[in-house]
Amino acid sequence: MSELTLTVMRLGFLAVLWLFVIVAVQVIRSDLFGTRVTQRGSRRESGRQQQAARQAAPPQQRQQAAGGRQRRNAPTKLVVTEGTLTGTTVALQGQTITLGRAHDSTIVLDDDYASSRHARIYPDRDGQWIVEDLGSTNGTYLDRTRLTTPTPIAPGAPLRIGKTVIELRK
Amino acid sequence: MSSTTNSPTHHTSTIGAIGAPSRRNTELALLAFAVLIPVFAYANVGLAINDKVPPGLLSYGLGLGLLAGIGHVVVRKFAPYADPLLLPLATLLNGLGLVVIWRLDQSRRLQASNTFVEAAPRQLLYSAMGVALLVVVLIFLKDHRVLQRYTYISMAGALLLLVMPLIPGISAPTYGAKIWIKIPGLGTLQPGEFAKIALAVFFAGYLMVKRDALALASRRFIGLYLPRGRDLGPILVVWVMSILILVFETDLGTSLLFFGMFVIMLYVATERTSWIVFGLLMSAAGAVGVASFESHVQQRVQAWLDPMREYTLSRQGVYGHTEQSMQALWAFGSGGTLGTGLGQGNSDLIGFAANSDFILATFGEELGLAGVMAILLLYGLIVERGVRTALAARDPFGKLLAIGLSGAFALQVFVVAGGVMGLIPLTGMTLPFVAYGGSSVIANWALIGILLRISDTARRPAPAPAPNPDAEMTQVVRPS
Numbered sequence: 001m002s003e004l005t006l007t008v009m010r011l012g013f014l015a016v017l018w019l020f021v022i023v024a025v026q027v028i029r030s031d032l033f034g035t036r037v038t039q040r041g042s043r044r045e046s047g048r049q050q051q052a053a054r055q056a057a058p059p060q061q062r063q064q065a066a067g068g069r070q071r072r073n074a075p076t077k078l079v080v081t082e083g084t085l086t087g088t089t090v091a092l093q094g095q096t097i098t099l100g101r102a103h104d105s106t107i108v109l110d111d112d113y114a115s116s117r118h119a120r121i122y123p124d125r126d127g128q129w130i131v132e133d134l135g136s137t138n139g140t141y142l143d144r145t146r147l148t149t150p151t152p153i154a155p156g157a158p159l160r161i162g163k164t165v166i167e168l169r170k
Numbered sequence: 171m172s173s174t175t176n177s178p179t180h181h182t183s184t185i186g187a188i189g190a191p192s193r194r195n196t197e198l199a200l201l202a203f204a205v206l207i208p209v210f211a212y213a214n215v216g217l218a219i220n221d222k223v224p225p226g227l228l229s230y231g232l233g234l235g236l237l238a239g240i241g242h243v244v245v246r247k248f249a250p251y252a253d254p255l256l257l258p259l260a261t262l263l264n265g266l267g268l269v270v271i272w273r274l275d276q277s278r279r280l281q282a283s284n285t286f287v288e289a290a291p292r293q294l295l296y297s298a299m300g301v302a303l304l305v306v307v308l309i310f311l312k313d314h315r316v317l318q319r320y321t322y323i324s325m326a327g328a329l330l331l332l333v334m335p336l337i338p339g340i341s342a343p344t345y346g347a348k349i350w351i352k353i354p355g356l357g358t359l360q361p362g363e364f365a366k367i368a369l370a371v372f373f374a375g376y377l378m379v380k381r382d383a384l385a386l387a388s389r390r391f392i393g394l395y396l397p398r399g400r401d402l403g404p405i406l407v408v409w410v411m412s413i414l415i416l417v418f419e420t421d422l423g424t425s426l427l428f429f430g431m432f433v434i435m436l437y438v439a440t441e442r443t444s445w446i447v448f449g450l451l452m453s454a455a456g457a458v459g460v461a462s463f464e465s466h467v468q469q470r471v472q473a474w475l476d477p478m479r480e481y482t483l484s485r486q487g488v489y490g491h492t493e494q495s496m497q498a499l500w501a502f503g504s505g506g507t508l509g510t511g512l513g514q515g516n517s518d519l520i521g522f523a524a525n526s527d528f529i530l531a532t533f534g535e536e537l538g539l540a541g542v543m544a545i546l547l548l549y550g551l552i553v554e555r556g557v558r559t560a561l562a563a564r565d566p567f568g569k570l571l572a573i574g575l576s577g578a579f580a581l582q583v584f585v586v587a588g589g590v591m592g593l594i595p596l597t598g599m600t601l602p603f604v605a606y607g608g609s610s611v612i613a614n615w616a617l618i619g620i621l622l623r624i625s626d627t628a629r630r631p632a633p634a635p636a637p638n639p640d641a642e643m644t645q646v647v648r649p650s
Contacts, residue, residue, distance in 0.1 A: 009214045010511035014537060016207055017544045020262060023203065024255055024551050027196055028558075031254065101644070112645045137644040 074127050075155045075168035083164030084110045092129065092168070096122040099161055100134070113138050113162030121153070121168075129153050129168060138162060193254040194246050200258035201238045208234060208265030211512055215273045218513030230272070233294055234265050237301045248308045249626035253559060256625070259552045260603055260618045264297050264611065266545070267604035269512070270532050274525045277518035289525050289606045296608040300615030307619030314624045318567045321375030328368035329411075331361035336418055349421050349598070362424045363600075363613035366431070366582075367620070370574035373432055377439040378566045385440035408432045413456045420466040422457075423585045423597030427578060429453050434577040435570055438560075467595075474595035494520050494528060498590050502534035502542075509538030525606040527598055530590045546587065549602070553580040556621050562628035572624045575617050 078097060080088040090097060090107060097106040100118040109118065115136040124130050132150040133140040140147045141160040153159060159166040209231040216224030238261045245252050272290035280286055311317070317324070335341050340351045350358040377384070412425040433449030436442075461467045473480040473495045481496035501517040504510065515535035520528045534542050556576025563569045582602055589596035600610035 006214075006218055006511050006514070009217065010509065010514075013207075013211060013214055013512065014508060014540050014544070016210060017537075017541060020200075020203055020207060021544055021547050021551070023200065024259065024548075027193075027200065027255055028551075028554070031193065113647060115644045138647045 075129060075153075075170050077169055078107075078121065079167050079169050080107070081158065081165045081167050082160075083162070085164060092123075094123055094127075096120055099166075100136075109161065109164055111162040111164050114164065118161050119147075119159075124152075131159060136161075192250045194242075194250060197245070197254035197257060198242055200254065201242055201261060204258040204262035205231065205235045205238050205265065207262060208269050211266060211269040212272065214511075215269060215276070215513040218511060219273070219276050226272075230268065230290075230294070233298075234261070234268065237261070237264075237298060241301050241304060244305045244308050245622060249622050251629040251631075252622040252626040253555050253629070255551060255555050256618055256622055259548055259555070260615070263545070263548055263552075263603040264300075266533075267529065267601075267606075268293055268297065270529055270536075270604070271525045271606050273513055273536075274518055274529075274532065276513070279518050280521070280524065283521065285522070292608070293606050293611070296611045297615075299608070300612040303612055304615045304619040304622075307616055308623060311620070311623050314568055314571060314620060314627060315565060317371050317571070317620075318375050318378070321372055324368040324375075325372040328365040328372060331365040331368065332411075332415060332419075332424075334361045349419055349424065360600075360607065360609035362421070363609040364616075366427065366578050367575070367613060367617055369428060370431065370435075370571060370578060373435045373574055374567050374570035377435055377570055381439040381566075384436070385442055409452050409456065412453075413460060417460055417464060420464060421598065422467060422470065422595065423582075423589070423599035426453065426457075426585055426597070427581050427599070429456075430581045431574055431578045434581075435574045438573045439570060470595040470597065474592065477592065494523070495592065495596055498528050498531040498534075499592055501531040502591065505535035505538040505542075507539045509534075509536050509541055512536050526600055527586070527596075527605065528590055529605045530587055530601055533604075534591075545604070546583070549580070549583045552576070552618075553583075555625070559621055559625040559628055563624055564628065568624045568627060572621060575621055579614070579617065 078090045098120045102116040118136040119140045133147045412429040415425045436445045477496040481493040484491040484493040517532040517535045560572035586601045588594040600607045602614040
């Protein structure tokens with residue numbers, strides 16, 4: 001076999017070997033998988049959302065601070081008095097209680113007339129419990145008045161969400 | 171296939187898995203390439219040595235192609251989302267190994283030696299057995315998490331495998347290292363290669379349970395997290411075990427491999443750098459301690475520090491010295507950048523173990539630096555795919571197992587290549603897939619099988635989320 005042929009084969013083989021390596025690396029490049037974060041909408045809007053989230057956070061922080069100094073006459077539990085969950089009680093320990101059909105709510109309402117995130121109940125700085133409607137479809141009623149702003153709840157006052165009625169008790 | 175739960179009106183970022191295609195066709199194309207390269211090399215060797223295309227070209231090509239094809243079909247059927255690169259890379263390395271082993275079979279000098287046997291047909295048989303084991307692993311191991319149940323059984327199995335070469339009846343000590351056992355009628359087996367996989371399973375299962383205790387319950391001391399004594403127990407046990415292997419089996423490589431694998435997995439499991447510091451200190455202390463009284467290890471260190479002196483002594487006929495380290499270095503040197511061409515080197519002068527421990531020297535001489543770099547990159551790519559699999563795996567056991575297996579693979583390549591190139595003392599280990607040796611090839615195909623299984627689980631698209639009840643409409647109260 002001539003020297004030339006062998007030299008060509010020798011270099012050719014190295015070239016082919018490296019070609020394989022390069023092809024393999026190309027496959028890796030096109031194969032980068034995993035989670036992908038897609039930015040939808042403008043950056044300004046997402047910034048605004050983050051701001052909104054930040055504004056939503058303070059009540060929770062405050063309520064944690066208030067947890068220690070509860071007033072003497074403050075309600076201690078939340079009782080469901082009407083609806084499918086009748087008899088359910090939730091202890092009030094300074095945490096925010098969310099109500100709605102969403103699975104992550106504190107009280108998951110099995111109620112066709114309730115929204116996914118219907119309302120929330122949280123203590124304010126002084127330990128006073130406040131109910132806030134979260135833009136529900138059918139509204140939240142405290143003593144027959146539809147809520148438009150966060151409102152303090154008096155103990156014993158019926159809070160109606162769809163077919164469910166809730167009271168705070170001592 | 172992005173799982174978007176947000177309605178289009180919400181302007182938020184959504185996180186979803188990119189639809190991971192199965193990529194089986196890419197794998198098939200790469201496999202065809204990976205079979206063609208060794209066939210080319212085979213023809214090249216034949217033309218260079220005998221001036222004609224070797225008669226066995228078709229059968230070797232078909233044999234390798236058949237193995238690759240079987241592997242591919244089984245992966246397509248049983249692990250459709252597995253990594254597309256692992257199988258072609260392993261096939262290529264195995265094929266190149268076969269060619270170089272066959273090339274050394276053609277050497278007149280080696281044929282003249284009284285221990286000569288045709289190694290290439292046997293290696294092809296071993297490769298077939300390896301692929302068969304890969305097929306068995308893929309068919310019967312439906313989910314790698316099953317292995318988690320056998321954590322302590324695999325520890326016992328690994329210890330048994332490691333002790334076997336010391337049992338007098340079945341042990342087959344060869345050339346100073348007691349790492350083989352005899353299987354009557356079949357030949358010899360290196361149980362350490364299989365113990366590697368069993369130990370990785372044990373470490374993964376053990377560390378998955380204990381990693382929090384190891385990572386969190388520690389005291390800080392000069393920037394290092396010192397683990398509690400009781401958590402240090404297992405690492406000490408593994409250390410003692412690897413030292414005992416070193417002392418009784420005089421097998422430096424296996425000892426380094428096991429301890430290194432454990433330290434890597436410990437680091438990955440706990441994210442504590444202190445483990446690496448401890449591991450390095452302990453392995454250094456152990457190696458120095460053993461080397462101070464074990465003559466076999468001392469001799470290896472001597473040959474590493476001054477290969478030329480070893481060569482001269484061996485030429486003068488002084489017993490217990492080896493000329494191979496120096497010859498391997500000469501082989502690399504005479505290869506230069508582009509090599510002498512396949513079949514045209516003189517690496518067969520290395521003689522004994524030229525086709526197993528020293529096979530990289532033949533690559534170095536006949537393919538040169540360029541070829542050796544490509545080979546090392548192929549190994550690197552296998553390790554990369556293993557680590558990538560570990561990153562993508564969703565369960566901690568799979569992560570640790572993939573890291574352990576690819577770490578062991580990387581360490582093995584490092585120990586062999588470093589030893590042959592004179593970077594570290596030479597140890598009798600086999601270059602995975604390439605070197606002649608049944609146990610190594612079979613065990614490494616099984617290792618690739620487990621990695622394929624983990625990567626299949628990791629890359630499988632997540633099942634569609636359950637329908638969201640929140641998405642139902644709220645009924646509206648209509649005042650009548």
